[in-house]
Amino acid sequence: MSLRDCIRAADGYKVIAADYAAQELRIVAHIADDADLIKAFSGEAGDPHLQVAEKIAGKKLGRKTEEGKKYRNLGKSVNYGFSYGQGAARFQQSVYQKTSERISEDDAKAYQKAFQETWRGVHRWQKKLGSRSGSKPEHWYTESFIGRRRYVSRKWDKELPGWKPAYTDRLNGPVQSGGADILYTAIQMLREDQQNGRFQNVSILLTTHDEIALEAPEDVAEDAKVWLEERMRDAAKQFLREELAKEDCVEGEVGDSWGGNKSGY
Numbered sequence: 001m002s003l004r005d006c007i008r009a010a011d012g013y014k015v016i017a018a019d020y021a022a023q024e025l026r027i028v029a030h031i032a033d034d035a036d037l038i039k040a041f042s043g044e045a046g047d048p049h050l051q052v053a054e055k056i057a058g059k060k061l062g063r064k065t066e067e068g069k070k071y072r073n074l075g076k077s078v079n080y081g082f083s084y085g086q087g088a089a090r091f092q093q094s095v096y097q098k099t100s101e102r103i104s105e106d107d108a109k110a111y112q113k114a115f116q117e118t119w120r121g122v123h124r125w126q127k128k129l130g131s132r133s134g135s136k137p138e139h140w141y142t143e144s145f146i147g148r149r150r151y152v153s154r155k156w157d158k159e160l161p162g163w164k165p166a167y168t169d170r171l172n173g174p175v176q177s178g179g180a181d182i183l184y185t186a187i188q189m190l191r192e193d194q195q196n197g198r199f200q201n202v203s204i205l206l207t208t209h210d211e212i213a214l215e216a217p218e219d220v221a222e223d224a225k226v227w228l229e230e231r232m233r234d235a236a237k238q239f240l241r242e243e244l245a246k247e248d249c250v251e252g253e254v255g256d257s258w259g260g261n262k263s264g265y
Helices: 023-032 035-042 048-057 066-082 088-099 105-118 120-129 167-195 218-239
Strands: 013-020 141-143 149-151 154-157 162-165 203-208 211-217 250-255
Touching (some): 013 218, 023 066, 023 120, 023 167, 035 120, 149 167, 211 218
Antiparallel strands (some): 154 162, 203 211
16 A cells, blocks of 8 residues: 555545646746647647657557557656756666666667657757856756746866756756646635635645645535646646647546546656
């Protein structure tokens, strides 16, 4: 039993949980203005994880086949691993930590190249935003959609000895902070609705990363799920372009515990 399963609704109540599907990758697509990645989320070009997987495999893959599932999982690791400027060696480590599977350095470099060639707009954004000398104050922080600052760590530069802003932090910062902006905005919308008389018998149970969970009486649980999903989509629309904030950007579920919610994209 997981911790999620231990957080259970009271008798006569249900837990409604909803999270943003592939929120970080959607934010990367928006910030980087990568037309191909945006198109992948619009439904016109399929699945962003499968697209990278097909680049790696060198052929078309069926998402429902065993081969397609295996490669799609690899594509997912590649998308999230390299979005923040991770190098091949660090990718090797992260894959081993998550799966206990060892991949060669050559394979890691090939996966990195596949990512860069599939999402050229993201690669341009990484080169433009990430590397900074550290000589100016603004090199040491990133900003969220609403202007909240997130300060970055430092990393020793061996080539030009001295401390520089961490490259990966500079790429990660606006994405994580942007996701928080979206989540906080959704919560604010929910609270404003309740202050105006809607769903006053529903409690905001918890939030974590890209997810909100409510507790509601059984007879209004399904309506509360629709309300939660709508408000989370409305919040996403305030910051992301339309193609990235469609109906599929939020996934919700009603259950007896928090453990009943769906997993991410």
